[in-house]
Amino acid sequence: MILKMRENTQPRQVAGVDQAKFATRARGEADSSLKEVLESFPGVISFAGGLPDEKAFPVDELAKIVQETSRDPAAWQYLPTEGHPALREAIARHMADLGVEAGPENVLITQGSQQGLDLVAKLFVDPGDHVLMEAPGYLGAIGAAQNYEAEIWDVPVGDDGLDLERLREAPGGAKYLYTVSTFHNPTGCSIPLARRPQILEIASAKGFYIVEDGAYRELCFEGRPDPPLKSFDREGRVIYLGSFSKALVPGVRVGWIVAAPQIIRTLALLKQSTDLASNTLGQLFVLRWLETHGLTPPVDLYRQKRDSALNALEREMPAGVSWNRPKGGFFLWIRLPEGLDAAAMLPRARANGVTYVPGAAFRGEKNALRFSFSQVALDEIEPGVRRLARTIEEFIESRKSTKAAAGT
Numbered sequence: 095m096i097l098k099m100r101e102n103t104q105p106r107q108v109a110g111v112d113q114a115k116f117a118t119r120a121r122g123e124a125d126s127s128l129k130e131v132l133e134s135f136p137g138v139i140s141f142a143g144g145l146p147d148e149k150a151f152p153v154d155e156l157a158k159i160v161q162e163t164s165r166d167p168a169a170w171q172y173l174p175t176e177g178h179p180a181l182r183e184a185i186a187r188h189m190a191d192l193g194v195e196a197g198p199e200n201v202l203i204t205q206g207s208q209q210g211l212d213l214v215a216k217l218f219v220d221p222g223d224h225v226l227m228e229a230p231g232y233l234g235a236i237g238a239a240q241n242y243e244a245e246i247w248d249v250p251v252g253d254d255g256l257d258l259e260r261l262r263e264a265p266g267g268a269k270y271l272y273t274v275s276t277f278h279n280p281t282g283c284s285i286p287l288a289r290r291p292q293i294l295e296i297a298s299a300k301g302f303y304i305v306e307d308g309a310y311r312e313l314c315f316e317g318r319p320d321p322p323l324k325s326f327d328r329e330g331r332v333i334y335l336g337s338f339s340k341a342l343v344p345g346v347r348v349g350w351i352v353a354a355p356q357i358i359r360t361l362a363l364l365k366q367s368t369d370l371a372s373n374t375l376g377q378l379f380v381l382r383w384l385e386t387h388g389l390t391p392p393v394d395l396y397r398q399k400r401d402s403a404l405n406a407l408e409r410e411m412p413a414g415v416s417w418n419r420p421k422g423g424f425f426l427w428i429r430l431p432e433g434l435d436a437a438a439m440l441p442r443a444r445a446n447g448v449t450y451v452p453g454a455a456f457r458g459e460k461n462a463l464r465f466s467f468s469q470v471a472l473d474e475i476e477p478g479v480r481r482l483a484r485t486i487e488e489f490i491e492s493r494k495s496t497k498a499a500a501g502t
């Protein structure tokens with residue numbers, strides 16, 4: 095889904111298009127490598143796509159609320175740039191439930207959290223500024239910062255989230271750190287509770303902001319997730335991004351930002367020149383949905399899918415393959431034995447009827463892959479894992495025979 099520009103910034107000759115007039119960052123060719131990886135093939139079970147399961151959308155109920163909402167003439171009018179006042183209040187209450195002190199003045203409604211990422215980059219980044227990004231990490235956040243010509247500094251992510259030692263070594267003048275603190279994309283990991291305040295301490299000592307992306311937070315399978323970094327924030331240092339895309343439906347394109355009121359006011363000014371305001375019908379729809387249904391994502395379905403994946407992995411995977419056990423979200427992270435390249439294995443996987451996204455596509459380890467259990471049908475998970483396990487076994491064997499033939 096993410097298209098980015100290739101590194102090459104030389105203007106290209108494209109019939110009828112004068113690329114020399116484009117800004118340097120928009121020149122070159124769109125890189126469609128991830129798009130290719132996410133392509134679907136008949137008969138291939140896909141653990142690649144990271145979208146919600148459409149079959150879990152309560153379409154009759156959604157349609158009913160859309161119909162009710164759309165009868166109000168106000169649904170067709172502009173709204174203030176900051177968002178519908180009652181929705182801002184509802185989000186402030188939701189954040190209070192997470193331990194974040196916030197009033198409506200702390201909330202800006204956005205068109206999905208992706209717009210939040212763009213606005214935050216627009217707020218902070220001058221060309222050449224450093225931004226700290228998770229590696230592996232969400233490409234949409236990197237793309238947003240790169241659009242404003244940020245220099246990206248990678249902070250490795252392991253089983254316990256961000257590597258704090260590397261964070262301490264980050265360049266002094268970095269503008270912000272981006273992190274998906276809970277149910278991370280692409281790894282599924284969450285930052286343990288004890289480390290959360292430490293990240294704020296490092297940010298405070300080094301003087302950078304934190305952009306905390308809570309896109310998957312509401313999809314928790316076991317109890318309640320740990321409080322967000324924002325709940326430990328006493329300095330107005332954390333800018334929290336939320337979304338109804340995973341917790342309700344992505345098509346409505348409603349998300350939010352929670353930050354200090356001065357930041358919200360500046361972001362609102364920047365947003366004005368982007369879209370004047372977020373879509374009105376979507377905001378009224380979400381408001382009515384929250385009033386009538388609350389926020390109840392289909393966590394039982396996703397938990398079942400995760401469990402089915404974990405059970406099958408346990409049964410089928412050859413020795414030397416490891417994976418994590420995410421407590422929520424859409425993804426788990428599988429590591430192949432050291433030295434194996436998950437991207438090089440992909441054609442063999444497809445031939446065996448299964449697909450995934452190699453870790454390197456997210457700037458992660460070459461021997462890792464993202465296994466998404468959100469979209470695949472429940473009864474396809476076990477056969478899919480079996481195909482993946484067979485692919486890995488074959489790949490290990492083929493490497494052994496290549497090495498033997500080379501006499502190494």
Ligand SMILES: Cc1ncc(COP(=O)(O)O)c(C=O)c1O
Pocket residue numbers: 144205206207208209232234274279307309336337338339344348349
């Ligand atoms: C980590 C993360 N953040 C943000 C987004 C953007 O989502 P939306 O704009 O639909 O809220 C996504 C989308 O998949 C995501 O994975």
